[in-house]
Amino acid sequence: MEGSEPEVLTSSLVLGAATKHEFINTGDIIFQLIMFIILMALLKKFAWGPLMGIMKEREAHVANEITAAENSRQEAKKLLEEQRTLLKEARTDAQGLIESAKKQGDLQREEIITTARSEAERIKESAKLEIEQQKEKAVTAIREQVAQLSVLIASKVIEKELSAADQEKLINDYIQEAGEGR
Structure with a gap:
């Protein structure tokens, strides 16, 4: 039972406390209300004001950041x-350069073709002239040989009187000799 005594004492204290607080203490309420108002005034002055200042600064900073981001x-x-x-201008310029290069290439191609044709014509004319000169030299050489043969035949004919068959044979022999000598 000794263990139950503390329980009795504790419960009587709790009951005594409950009966003690059954009435309202207006002095304590007024005191707490005044303290609450003083605390609110102090909070407003020392905490709420600076906190609102910081919030306004933050708001201004965010607005400036948004403006800067928009800018x-x-x-x-x-x-x-x-x-x-x-x-777009660079593409236009590049296209112009390409067109200009194509035109320049076409002009150079035409110039090269014209030069090549004129050179071919000059070479052709030069070859014709050389052929003509060689032909004239060949004709001159043949005339000289024919003249020599004629003189030789004439001298042979004069030296000896020949029959028509002998003359024919002699002419053919000399022509054959002239052909081989060439």
Whole structure:
């Protein structure tokens, strides 16, 4: 039973406390209310004011960041348009250069063809002239040989009187000798 005594004491204290607080203490409530109002005033002055200042600074900072990001986006968009314009101009210039190179190549090709044709014509004319000269030399050489043969035949004929068959044989022999000597 000794163990039950502390329980009795504890329960009587709890009951005594419950009966003690059955009435409302207005002085404590007013004191706590005044303390709460003082605490709120202090919080407003020392915590809420600076906290709101920090929040306003943060809000201004975020707004500035949003503005800066928007400006950067606009700047990037502007630069992108400029780059597209420059790229388009570069393509146009490149196309112009290609066309110019094609035209220059065509002109050079035509010039080379014209030069080659004129050179071929000159070589052809030169070859014709050389052929003509060689032909004249050959004709001159044949005339000289014919003249020599004629003189030789005439001298042979004069030296000896020949019959028609002998003359024919003699002419054929000399012609054959002339052909072999050539």
